[in-house]
Amino acid sequence: RRTTNDPAHRLNAYYNGTVGRLGIDFNVDFYTSGSTSRSHAVETSRMQEDRVVNSENRVRNRLAASKLILSYPVFGGELSVGGEYVRTHRTDVYSNPERIVPSSDMTADEWNSSLFAEYARETPIGQFGVGLRYEHVRSDYLSDGRPLDGLNRSYNQWFPNVSFGTRVKGVDLQLAYTAKTQRPSYRQLTSNVYYANRLTLQTGNPLLKPTLTHDVSLTASWRIMQLTASYRQERDAVIDRTERSRIDPKVSLITYTNLDRLPLLTAFATVTPTFGVWTPQLSAGFVKQWAEVEIDGKPVRYDRPIFRISLNNSLRLPAGLLFMLDVRYRSKGDERNLYLTDDVWVVNMGLTRSFFSDRLSVMLRGWDVFRGEGGGAIYRSPHMESYQVDRYDSQEFELTLRYRFNAAKSKYKGTGAGTGELERL
Template sequence: MFPTFSLSFPIRRVNIQLAYRTDIARPSYWNLRSNVLYANKYTYETGNPLLKPTLTQNVTLGATYRWMQLTAGYNRIKNQVINVTSLYDEENPTIMLMSLANAPAYDKVFAGLTLSPTIGLWHPQWRLQVTRQGYNVQTPQGLLELHRPMGTFVWNNNFQLPWGVLLDADFSYRTKGDMQNGRFLEPSWRADLSLQKSFLDDNLNIRFDALNMLDSYKRDFIMYVSDMQTMRMDEKSTHCSFKLTLRYKFNATKSKYKGTGAGESQKSRM
């Protein structure tokens, strides 16, 4: 158990919230593996059975007025799991072993603004956030400060159309900036569209998604994995993808299961 603190009070028509909590994220069983996998003739991959859980201390201050919310916060992150590399064989320095390690503790600050009005059948949400971390890493060129701020902008739209049809049109944009032991070298954006409707007393749901519909997504990212090596990932979209999902609830109201799902977190880790 970790201590938590929360305080909420109004100032006229503005509600102020101050909160502190500690989050824990345990490594997955896959990350804890010790077997070595072949990636290519220059790189092997493995996990790390000695990984420690990631602890994040969060202090958040928020102000809410009607459908507007302003948030600022500070994070202290300890034992973040990052990708690292080392020599697989001292006699053959051309082969690197990609593994995982716990990073030294570092700080992160953020500020964001969210607007969520309701305009008839239209429920838009605009969310803007700027994040800056204080992370230092050793590179082949020496110590590098990964302190460049990174901004994200999200514009989500929900339309409640006639006959119970729901339409979602979402747009997201990310600037250049630093995240953990890596640096985004170019901005990126994408747009997604979804349409769904329920039938048979909400037991049957049909959903259609158009993902990256403008074929715009890309990721140009460099990761500083050791004092001997860096990794450059240049990922560009090649197509828009479509997905059709059908969900049906069997015996939704007559189920007699009384369990609490105590093992779900462990099953998800497996």
């Protein structure tokens, strides 16, 4: 399988300034991108005929977005109001010349309009913040040029947020509550059917609902240490689901569905000391979920925690050299409705040297030096249990030479618009 990415183009125009006491932040963005994936599979079988399967998937994205934020001092604090508009167009064409799976042409159009307001004020006991966001989203889907019945829909939702920050005996504390939505990616929403192998097909689910997240977090900072804990409740979380093909029961169709409720608890501690020329940053924590999925009429729990540790090091050496060594660890545990079966260690390192008053920099980087990225996962579904092992071609060595013709600091102050939608694309 080989994927070729077209050049992505992003144009941003902005105005950032003041008129009297009124602050103005206005951004307009245009974005285009595309990719073409080609797959060539040669299958041999003792029980069935050998065959060759070719497929091509062409995706094109187009986005236009604008965002305006006005801020003004009110009652000793600052009031910010604004709006954002995002328009997205995406085409997703899949073809299989052998006609083992049907070729298809999916078009998605989405309009997202939002209004928001926030107010923040410093008081003798701390800083309070409160905000409210309203979103109206409309989406249309076409399959082979025809509207998909029941899939053109609209949402009207409100999302509040509240925060309070203070300092107690040298410890900075921040307590916050946020409600937000995460819409499924366009790949998760597609109705195209993709060929994986003789016994497996993949598709999206245009009936997926957006995930609504309620998050309560507490952050404490003291000198070189920081502790963060959060409890998150996801409504209509997106998980994997496998169904039997209606045409051939031996063939599995991997798709997506919504899980009614997914609570998660996250806690991390970070310390960043300095020992002369050596500055390490150690972070350790865990993510624990309480997920329950019904399989073959019985509830199956996924609640084993996943532990994560990262150690990032920078060491200043003689002759202006800077050495970097980063180590990342992830344990076994449950993630959504998957059980991750392997402990994963990843090591990255780098060496940097600057010349000519920092105008020229030379950087040598090694990514996943010991080929630790990957691991296995067990997935259970009705009448089936699958075990998949992934080994990624993630070991890379990279040499970068960068020369700054104008060393002046950038004066760019654009904040961009439609950033959340760009991630979905």
